[in-house]
């Protein structure tokens with residue numbers, strides 16, 4: 001039987017996982033020695049993520065954190081799988097043989113860092129370590145050098161970014177999940193807090209006005225180009241199938257990438273626009289030269305200063 005105090009600690013670490021727009025689309029349910037991660041579909045993003053792909057990738061990230069934290073507290077986890085209705089089921093068992101996962105040390109310091117990185121290639125031993133991260137079955141991690149990645153991804157990132165900022169509904173959804181001051185971010189404990197983007201507090205009224213009228217497809221193209229060029233390398237995560245199970249597995253792989261790179265002092269952030277737009281997603285698959293694999297996440301990585309951390313909701317809001 002899972003100890004109550006351990007349960008709370010494990011869920012606390014699981015909730016540190018990344019999620020699209022920091023929606024934290026999860027709830028956790030305990031029964032005996034089983035934890036269920038339940039998708040909270042009221043937190044979905046119908047415009048940018050109509051199929052809930054990113055939502056289930058986020059649940060996969062939470063699952064990976066959960067398994068890593070559980071191992072640290074002496075539990076082995078078994079039979080993690082996607083159930084049809086009840087989300088992800090994780091059976092936990094106390095085990096003296098369980099060795100804590102090294103990645104546990106980075107659960108709290110990991111972040112998605114949205115500033116500009118040093119525009120220089122990473123040493124080969126570092127990129128080789130990233131390449132050796134073990135993927136989940138049916139998923140793949142491709143690591144690209146700076147030079148190769150800029151050439152392949154820059155045109156697609158800007159093309160997709162322009163498409164998104166021409167779409168009023170996309171901007172409105174982004175405004176809805178943006179938090180324009182510390183106070184607002186602390187009140188909700190979710191969403192994209194402006195400080196994590198390096199933008200000063202503006203308040204909701206001014207902030208949303210800027211987003212709706214001053215951020216244009218052209219300004220976005222410029223901003224994205226700068227981010228791509230100021231990178232040390234790129235990671236593309238792919239999966240064999242575009243279904244819930246593979247989305248969850250992709251999330252686990254992404255989280256291992258995020259934690260491993262954090263441990264090496266490497267920052268990362270998303271360049272997901274070409275995955276999110278159907279037209280550019282096809283082109284991205286062609287650019288990656290994959291046969292049958294589907295792009296799931298595109299990331300940039302490199303060296304940079306840490307940014308303010310995004311916030312999380314209180315545990316009582318996510319534990320059933």
Ligand SMILES: Cc1cc2nc3c(=O)[nH]c(=O)nc-3n(C[C@H](O)[C@H](O)[C@H](O)COP(=O)(O)O)c2cc1C
Nearest residue numbers: 018019020021022054057058111112270272273310
């Ligand atoms: C599936 C997925 C998709 C994401 N897409 C983007 C994205 O397109 N742009 C972005 O800046 N961040 C993206 N993020 C990062 C989240 O916004 C970030 O995880 C969240 O704000 C919490 O911050 P943290 O990861 O630093 O704790 C994504 C995260 C996940 C898990």
